[in-house]
Amino acid sequence: MPTRPLVLVDMLSYTGTKGGMETYTRELYRALGRMDTGLDFVALASKEGAALDLSWFPGEVIASRISGENRFVWAFGELVASSWTASRRKAQLVHSPATLSPMWTSMPTVVTIHDMLYWSHPELMTTPLYTRPVMWMEKRGAANAAHVITDSEVSGDEIVKYLGFPRQRLHVVPLAAEHPDSPPAPAQRPENLVVASGQRRPHKNWDRLVRALALVEEDVRPRLVITGARGDDPLAPVVAETGMGEWVELRGWVDDAELADLRSRARALAFPTLAEGFGLPILEAMAEGLPVIASDLPVLREVGGDAALWFDSLDLDSIADALRTVATRPEVLPGMAAAGLEQARLFSWERVAHETLAVFRTALAAR
Structure with missing residues (x-):
């Protein structure tokens, strides 16, 4: 039986405190876990994330010593540790679901970039000393990426504008929300x-x-x-x-x-x-x-x-x-x-999962 391709999921930013980006990671991989993807998944988790309930993740979770709350330690992990782990585990693809991603990998990388706020609105960022490093990391990650996924057409236009990423390798996959059985009237x-x-x-x-x-x-x-x-x-x-x-x-x-x-x-x-x-x-x-x-x-x-x-x-x-x-x-x-x-109702996590899986398969096919 042929070996299923292995996807390394970079979850070093996942700490339980990051809001929408973590909702995206959790609901995407929960939905992928309900599908026959033909892929295997392994996550590299932050020190904080590994202590949480990650039973929704459809694969093995590797607990790292990297703190997702320490910005500089986290940045190093994003740039270097995730690619090193992917190589060590012989992954065929890396997915970085929280904007920052490795500066170099020997296998294709798909990065989900949620916004370009550090580029479009630097004056509104709370830590000016961190703005330039983040911009550099986003630029390097995009340069290494085989494909970029983003949440909206507006963000897609800004990724092309600020990062110079090729439009043909950019995929807009809108997010979604859970639908309660009986919402209050x-x-x-x-x-x-x-x-x-x-x-x-x-x-x-x-x-x-x-x-x-x-x-x-x-x-x-x-x-x-x-x-x-x-x-x-x-x-x-x-x-x-x-x-x-x-x-x-x-x-x-x-x-x-x-x-x-x-x-x-x-x-x-x-x-x-x-x-x-x-x-x-x-x-x-x-x-x-x-x-x-x-x-x-x-x-x-x-x-x-x-x-x-x-x-x-x-x-x-x-x-x-x-x-x-x-x-x-x-x-x-x-x-x-x-x-x-x-x-x-126009948005669903199943749609997010199917469209993301299509990007993964495209990246794997072009290795």
Whole structure:
């Protein structure tokens, strides 16, 4: 019987704290595990990731001593350790699902680049000293890659623009969201509550969301819960400055169950971002029947279509109007929820898995 090709999956960034990129890795490989791929998989896991429940991964997991939380140790691992491990295990293909990838491999590499924010919006990155090294690593990884996968047409255009990657070896594979069996109906959302979640990086634009909330009349103003911070929350001074302490709750990092509970009770998800590679939170909300108010960006239009209530992310009055709408016009919520559910059904993790597998096979065939 011929040996099945072995794919080394670089999971050195997977620590349980990285949000959407980890959702992508987990759901992609969970879906691949349900398929007859004709491939075998082995993962190189970070020190933190190896301590997590990785039973969803369809193959062996190698526990490394590399910390995915230490940026410089992680960077070294991405550039060197993953390719060394792939050679040692005689892998025929390397997949790097979290943007950074080896600078050189003896076998083809497929890298999933989720966004080009360090190139398109360097002024919004929180660690300027890290920006140039990341840009260099992305450039080197792309130069070594046989194929690049990305989440959106907007990100694809930017990869070609900034990295000079050939369009013919670039594949746009949109992300997806799980679909609950019975999402709550809008009528079952009695609280005047808006939920938002995400890391506190500047491009997420949370400060404008809080300042816009202060413009909404007090007698109709919704309560706002923002999750996602770790450690001291940089939004706390903004909440204090605007006097929004009674209306804004900063919950920090929450688990999936707590986030699902918040979404089940909220009237809408707010997503005021200035830039994204995809915008997974709005798709996840739509799949749960939760209306979405979000920044009117081309990349988010790719995801949300006409199902969201769009606002100008730089205009406080525009954001406030969207908050006011979901707080005072409950009659529009059922239509928004229904449109969101229909939009979310256009995306599935099975499709992501099938299209990704096709890229793997193309890369393997051209060895």
